[in-house]
Amino acid sequence: MKKNNFSGSIWPAITLLLPALPLQLYFAGNWYSFWHSYSLGMACGIVAYIWFCLTLILAGRIRYFDRVYGHDRVLIFHGYLARAAIGFALAHFVFKYMFHSEFTIQSSIGLAALLLFGMVAALTVLFMVDGILSQKRALQKSQKLKRFWDYSRLKCVHNLTAAAFACTVVHILIASSTAETNIRMQAMGGMGVFSLGVYCYHKIIRGWQNNRAGTTVSAVSQPDHTVMRLQLNKLPAKLVHSRAGQFCYFRFISAKCGKEEHPFTLSSPVVNQQSDLLIKAVGDYTQKLSEIEPGTRVHCDGPYGHFTPEPNIVPLLFIAGGIGITPFMAIVSSWNTIHLQKPVTLIWSTATENDMIQRAVFDTFAEKNTLFTFVPVVTRPAGASPCAGRINKKLLGSHYTKEMHVYLCASARLRKAVMAILRELGTPERMVYRERFG
Ligand SMILES: Cc1cc2nc3c(=O)[nH]c(=O)nc-3n(C[C@H](O)[C@H](O)[C@H](O)COP(=O)(O)OP(=O)(O)OC[C@H]3O[C@@H](n4cnc5c(N)ncnc54)[C@H](O)[C@@H]3O)c2cc1C
Structure with a gap:
């Protein structure tokens, strides 16, 4: 950091x-x-x-x-x-x-x-x-x-x-x-x-x-109708040493989706040379990925990025919008054996509760660590929901403290809105780390 x-x-x-x-x-x-x-x-x-x-x-x-x-x-x-x-x-x-x-x-x-x-x-x-x-x-x-x-x-x-x-x-x-x-x-x-x-x-x-040091897809599942989970097998050596929160450029070599290169975050820490990707279908390419089958060859260029916070140095505030949760999923999962000594707060905003795929990762971590606060925010709840709301100044102000380093991964619109609020709260730019998903 x-x-x-x-x-x-x-x-x-x-x-x-x-x-x-x-x-x-x-x-x-x-x-x-x-x-x-x-x-x-x-x-x-x-x-x-x-x-x-x-x-x-x-x-x-x-x-x-x-x-x-x-x-x-x-x-x-x-x-x-x-x-x-x-x-x-x-x-x-x-x-x-x-x-x-x-x-x-x-x-x-x-x-x-x-x-x-x-x-x-x-x-x-x-x-x-x-x-x-x-x-x-x-x-x-x-x-x-x-x-x-x-x-x-x-x-x-x-x-x-x-x-x-x-x-x-x-x-x-x-x-x-x-x-x-x-x-x-x-x-x-x-x-x-x-x-x-x-x-x-x-x-x-x-x-x-x-191309030479590629890997393969070992399993494909769909935790939600718009999100798919691809498990990767036998990652190449350079990815085995990647840090939780980093991403790679992937090419899935398949007639179903062509050979385009797209960036995705490893959404789980690398264990036994394996890791996962959680991919939201937002456009032509990501929609075609649902047709990918186990065994598909994958070329990976990476790891890249320094969205890799370390625990127990300073208090941390994580803010995720939608599928922008993937780096935090890898980061929090990689802290599984760590006992937090500095507070960490995760605010995750999605449209509906169903969009909170794999939220058990955070619920379980919060149960084990009293210093971890998980704040789910749902902008379009199906019915009455305790999570209904938006990421606004009131919400951020109630979780933010001056010593916090902020990690933000969300769509361009949410990123801009959060940055405006953080500036109002007096957060120095150098204490904000951003990952752009585009
Ligand atoms: C560092 C990083 C990490 C990411 N991690 C994830 C993740 O873990 N899970 C996930 O679901 N999505 C992730 N994304 C977003 C994902 O790369 C895009 O959603 C995907 O490439 C969209 O492609 P599309 O053709 O389906 O959609 P389109 O509608 O064509 O594109 C939507 C937007 O995605 C971006 N994009 C499209 N193609 C590319 C490309 N080849 N290279 C770079 N950006 C592109 C552009 O900003 C574009 O406006 C990440 C993006 C970045 C930059």
Whole structure:
């Protein structure tokens, strides 16, 4: 739970400062001309290129960054860095065009890359990452549009950024300013090759390793009409050492659901190389998973995430919405033999009581540990229910204390609502850990 503040702040600082090295390579002895439109164009291009390189490296799911910042923060940073890089690339284009408006092969390759980056970024912002358009209810109802912005299809389109990046490397290496000195060619070429190497390692070599060290589904059951439980057998060595609360990217190799990769949390601690997944059918892919049969081969990439609280260090407040309970299920189950010495409160909100699948895990733990408080909240109870209610300021305020570290896993809407309440209660951001289920 303890964060390493030094490594936590050093990498964003390196990201911001890294373009200074190639800028020095290009401008040494010529800094006086920096404000000329040609030089400004070159400077913007260099910053854009280095940040595109880092964006691609971050897309390679590097475990070190995952451990320091958490998987979702790395992806959010990747998104902001990509947007900043596109902004600088656009400024590079404008300044260069002001200086020289004729197109050459070199500038056309750069423009093609910029258009591709722009197109992918627009699709990502509009439809993928809490997509502005995909959130619109009217649009959500249109099956045709839904198929268009299917996440996996958009993810394939997103991979076109690697092609755009390869064009950028060519664009920069055949630029006359780069070709002027060997050291510029080596530095820019080396950075480009390294970034593409990390990306290809992740996409090709890691994919091949995950394929070789896969596992199988040993049993399938349906604890509720919308949730299914898949038991996995003989997990690969890297998953055996996963910590409760972590997740993996899974591919179920079956004609029934295709080979798409989706993230799911291990909902039980790994015992005897086995673990479970609890999966809610929310869309095309998860609905098809109900047809999966025992024996289906599974490729796993992980474990990822640092949603792994430790007991008995500080008081903890867990807040789950719906299927967002899965990490807490693994965490609380893994504490089975532990006697709590610091309070832990779990607030779990679902639509109906039937949605509280496997709640016995928490009821039993609460019976054994007086310091564990389980607060079930049902928003649409079938009849009169003691759990009827909502997660609101009154409820959170009655369980929250200032020393608590808060772990939150819920839909985007509930996450935003809870975050707003926590801010009102004066909870510092650094004491809130979030897992995004999308
Ligand atoms: C870290 C993490 C852990 C998760 N753990 C669980 C879990 O234990 N149990 C569970 O039921 N669900 C879990 N999810 C959510 C699950 O991954 C999505 O519900 C599922 O991928 C939806 O796919 P779909 O095609 O059926 O639905 P869609 O309607 O296509 O997608 C619904 C939303 O899920 C997300 N999503 C869809 N496809 C992908 C993908 N390939 N990669 C990443 N996100 C995607 C998008 O935000 C999308 O808007 C987890 C998600 C994340 C990010």
